[in-house]
Amino acid sequence: MRTMPPRSKRAAPSATTKPALKVAAKPAPAITAEVSPQTAAVFRRRLHRWYRRHCRDLPWRRTRDPYRILISELMLQQTQVSRVLDFYARFLDRFPDLPALASARPARVMEAWAGLGYYARARNLHKLAREVTTDRAGVIPHDPVELRTLPGIGAYTAGAVASFAYEKRAALVDTNVARVLHRVFAPDAAPKSGPGLKRLWRIAEDVLPRTGKATWLHNQAIMELGALVCTARSPKCGQCPVRQGCASVDHFAPR
DNA sequence: CTCCTGATTG
DNA sequence: CAATCAGGAG
Numbered sequence: 440m441r442t443m444p445p446r447s448k449r450a451a452p453s454a455t456t457k458p459a460l461k462v463a464a465k466p467a468p469a470i471t472a473e474v475s476p477q478t479a480a481v482f483r484r485r486l487h488r489w490y491r492r493h494c495r496d497l498p499w500r501r502t503r504d505p506y507r508i509l510i511s512e513l514m515l516q517q518t519q520v521s522r523v524l525d526f527y528a529r530f531l532d533r534f535p536d537l538p539a540l541a542s543a544r545p546a547r548v549m550e551a552w553a554g555l556g557y558y559a560r561a562r563n564l565h566k567l568a569r570e571v572t573t574d575r576a577g578v579i580p581h582d583p584v585e586l587r588t589l590p591g592i593g594a595y596t597a598g599a600v601a602s603f604a605y606e607k608r609a610a611l612v613d614t615n616v617a618r619v620l621h622r623v624f625a626p627d628a629a630p631k632s633g634p635g636l637k638r639l640w641r642i643a644e645d646v647l648p649r650t651g652k653a654t655w656l657h658n659q660a661i662m663e664l665g666a667l668v669c670t671a672r673s674p675k676c677g678q679c680p681v682r683q684g685c686a687s688v689d690h691f692a693p694r
Numbered sequence: 695c696t697c698c699t700g701a702t703t704g
Numbered sequence: 705c706a707a708t709c710a711g712g713a714g
Contacts, residue, residue: 516711556700593712614710
């Protein structure tokens with residue numbers, strides 16, 4: 440039961456400060472949830488049932504090694520799954536762990552990346568490996584905020600590493616997730632840039648499960664739905680587990 | 695906000 | 705040749 444929402448990030452108005460006599464002072468932004476807990480729960484259940492039956496078996500879903508998760512996320516940012524599979528295996532063969540990568544010569548790293556393009560990201564990755572090795576005792580951070588301070592890690596990748604490697608309860612929004620949440624919950628929001636994206640991040644938080652373990656599956660599931668069903672063009676609403684309650688289903692399936 | 699990358703599409 | 709994409713950087 441969800442009788443007591445334990446700690447939603449913003450709900451608790453930190454009792455450490457002096458209790459104001461007037462409650463009306465509006466001490467914190469106290470953002471209103473975009474999605475009610477009930478709606479979120481239904482969404483999660485349908486989504487998760489679907490994922491268990493339809494998920495693809497991908498190598499980076501079989502590991503929790505932060506290094507391997509990181510490599511997969513960086514490669515997937517720029518390349519289709521089918522092609523990443525090859526490069527991923529080869530890259531990890533040459534650099535099986537963070538120390539191996541950190542101690543490699545730049546030319547060797549670029550060699551392993553050759554064919555993937557976006558070589559600035561390979562340089563960032565190498566720099567990250569050396570930074571983490573020297574400054575952080577070789578431990579890739581758990582916290583999305585800390586992750587974001589590393590070269591090449593933005594909001595999305597930070598959430599992905601926290602969630603997929605450490606099974607932390609962290610939201611993530613990439614274009615797949617943005618598209619799904621936009622269509623289901625916020626058809627009026629402009630999913631590109633600015634306030635629209637901000638709102639989608641808020642929605643992503645709202646629909647998150649309570650535990651980190653469940654969040655791992657949840658985040659994989661939204662991305663998988665966006666990749667397989669809720670595609671950019673001609674979404675397969677007929678196969679969508681969350682079409683009931685989707686704000687856009689009529690738009691795509693006018694019937 | 696603009697710019698950047700490199701594949702892909704018009 | 706230009707537009708588009710997806711994330712990150714500045």
